[in-house]
Amino acid sequence: MCMGWLGRMAMAGLLGFACLPTAALAVGKCERLVATGSPDAPPYAWRDPQDPRHLIGANVDLLKQVATELGLKVEVLYAGKRNEAQDEVRSGRMDLLVDAPLATEDLTRVDFIHPALLQNDYLVWTRHDSTLAYDGLADLHQHQGAISEKARLTPAFAQFAKDQLKLAPAQNLTQAFQKLLLGQVDYVLAGRYAGMAMAQTLGMANDLIARGLPLDRPGLYLALSHNSACNDAWLRGQLAKKLTELPASGVPQAVLQRNVERWKAQLQQPLDAPKQ
Numbered sequence: 001m002c003m004g005w006l007g008r009m010a011m012a013g014l015l016g017f018a019c020l021p022t023a024a025l026a027v028g029k030c031e032r033l034v035a036t037g038s039p040d041a042p043p044y045a046w047r048d049p050q051d052p053r054h055l056i057g058a059n060v061d062l063l064k065q066v067a068t069e070l071g072l073k074v075e076v077l078y079a080g081k082r083n084e085a086q087d088e089v090r091s092g093r094m095d096l097l098v099d100a101p102l103a104t105e106d107l108t109r110v111d112f113i114h115p116a117l118l119q120n121d122y123l124v125w126t127r128h129d130s131t132l133a134y135d136g137l138a139d140l141h142q143h144q145g146a147i148s149e150k151a152r153l154t155p156a157f158a159q160f161a162k163d164q165l166k167l168a169p170a171q172n173l174t175q176a177f178q179k180l181l182l183g184q185v186d187y188v189l190a191g192r193y194a195g196m197a198m199a200q201t202l203g204m205a206n207d208l209i210a211r212g213l214p215l216d217r218p219g220l221y222l223a224l225s226h227n228s229a230c231n232d233a234w235l236r237g238q239l240a241k242k243l244t245e246l247p248a249s250g251v252p253q254a255v256l257q258r259n260v261e262r263w264k265a266q267l268q269q270p271l272d273a274p275k276q
Contacts (some may be wrong), residue, residue, distance in 0.1 A: 040127055095230050101154075106223070110226060116243075122157075173195070180208065197260045
């Protein structure tokens with residue numbers, strides 16, 4: 001059966017629309033993302049002292065790079081304490097978290113984009129002159145340790161530490177390292193990069209040392225709200241693809257190191273220094 005002129009024009013239009021690149025269609029739906037995260041987790045994410053409405057850090061920088069490559073604009077805003085930032089994303093008032101810990105209870109509210117944007121290696125830190133013979137977890141059971149209350153361990157390791165280790169909570173990493181230097185504890189469990197920056201800034205770099213392999217490596221994920229208008233299969237797939245490609249580029253390590261230096265410079269300004 002012959003198709004009328006109007007019918008042929010309509011069909012041509014539909015075919016032309018169907019042949020548009022997927023990216024063009026997807027970006028047209030959502031061109032801007034609003035993100036947030038923890039305001040006190042350097043070098044991964046923390047509040048910008050020069051612009052307190054926004055967050056800065058390694059995770060922020062990596063998200064912005066990925067978004068730029070996808071043709072998306074992204075703004076990473078301060079939304080309060082960690083739990084408040086999580087609530088903003090779960091509700092859909094903001095689109096995604098830049099540093100979400102993988103939590104099964106959140107699977108009904110957010111999509112975790114795999115792989116993790118970065119991982120936080122938790123190491124055993126001791127004094128250089130420590131007599132603690134440390135080759136593995138079993139060597140820590142009888143020793144007194146400390147950990148910052150702001151540390152974010154995986155649920156499994158947090159439970160293990162609670163059951164098997166003697167870890168006293170410290171208000172922040174500064175206090176934990178001071179306890180270690182004063183001999184009040186035998187070791188501190190702290191992140192590789194946060195510990196490195198803090199030890200150097202406090203003038204303890206020659207007195208403290210990180211030992212052995214990481215005991216815990218919690219991932220810091222992008223978490224996209226189920227209630228976000230931007231949450232679709234194209235965006236989730238493209239984010240996952242970009243995150244899979246990142247490690248081979250060497251960019252994450254360079255970005256991490258740059259933000260360690262950025263945080264150290266900030267800590268060396270007493271009036272602006274956040275306690276970690």
